[in-house]
């Protein structure tokens with residue numbers, strides 16, 4: 482039996498009650514209503530973030546249970562032994578808070594970054610410029626639309642985003658590229674050592690040098706970079722995800738981290754009234770939304786590599802097995818399952834939208850463009866009648882081109898936080 486406790490309705494709820502219920506073998510989850518005027522801003526934000534995890538699957542509530550589609554959010558679960566289980570969302574939110582604090586103080590991470598000079602790197606004259614130019618070329622080659630979008634940013638920001646992009650792309654290539662089958666955990670350990678070195682001003686090659694220079698100019702923390710490598714490690718050993726909590730953590734590692742790396746470079750609009758934490762949460766949400774979309778688009782392709790990224794418990798609840806995924810037949814069960822997954826991904830996009838307008842104006846266009854284009858993949862999955870086994874959902878050139886002026890128009894809007902306060 483599932484027991485749901487509404488903390489807002491029963492503020493005096495004692496821990497003992499929770500422990501007793503859990504000890505009696507009930508699955509207990511604590512919920513808290515999101516109260517917009519909650520004086521504790523930090524907490525209320527956390528509840529919003531946690532909401533996206535469940536509020537989408539349209540699961541019928543059990544007796545006495547709050548419908549998951551209602552604005553009631555799950556945050557903390559308690560094991561049958563009565564121990565509070567910290568969810569992935571809470572762990573990730575702590576990273577968000579740390580990143581936001583860093584940006585607010587405009588501090589560099591410890592140990593202090595030593596600015597890179599061409600001499601230390603033995604780069605040729607103009608070496609750093611060449612390094613950044615090469616990053617730009619790589620970016621243009623792999624992600625043309627996004628590259629175009631960066632052209633609106635200031636030169637310093639654009640170059641920094643290219644350097645981050647290249648590091649992420651190279652990290653991803655380790656497990657997803659042509660040499661992926663030879664990659665071992667110790668190769669990832671060596672990649673992490675290189676990361677440590679470039680963060681302390683000792684880059685290994687010119688592409689690392691560009692990133693090393695970037696982190697000396699912007700308040701970028703090493704943790705999201707380390708976490709991305711951790712995501713690649715997990716990809717080496719893991720081919721199944723028990724539940725959304727596990728999947729969420731994976732999505733944070735490989736994509737949410739990109740959002741956290743990018744905010745200090747993109748900058749928050751000086752006129753924005755949004756909290757730094759909320760902007761980071763939106764950036765994280767965009768990464769999660771993109772990765773969930775990527776997973777939904779690539780179900781068939783991943784299955785052919787023996788991988789299923791979809792939450793196993795949700796598949797079982799929908800009456801689906803791994804075999805069904807490997808067989809790749811679109812059934813009504815599959816369509817229904819996919820509808821829930823798409824709905825969840827869209828909720829993360831919505832959460833992200835709230836943050837884009839808070840970014841500095843020149844940074845908004847590429848973010849809007851990537852958001853609109855990636856979200857359209859979900860529409861294409863629907864248009865393919867949920868056949869993501871043998872058909873690749875693909876956004877055509879015309880739609881892509883149309884998204885660019887729309888993104889540009891959206892990037893001119895003033896920050897949401899200002900619009901709300903002016904009403």
Ligand SMILES: CC(C)=CCC/C(C)=C/CC/C(C)=C/CC/C(C)=C/[C@@H]1[C@@H](COP(=O)(O)OP(=O)(O)O)[C@]1(C)CC/C=C(\C)CC/C=C(\C)CCC=C(C)C
Pocket residue numbers: 624627642645646647649650653735736737739740741743744760761763764765767768771772775833834836837840847848851
């Ligand atoms: C403007 C913008 C989008 C900036 C981000 C630039 C950047 C540093 C991108 C790095 C992307 C990368 C190579 C990540 C490695 C891991 C990976 C492959 C993740 C998947 C991306 C898509 O990859 P791929 O190119 O293989 O996709 P296709 O197969 O070609 O479709 C991911 C799905 C995730 C990428 C995640 C983001 C782009 C996060 C974006 C979030 C922000 C930029 C924060 C914006 C801020 C606010 C406040 C909303």
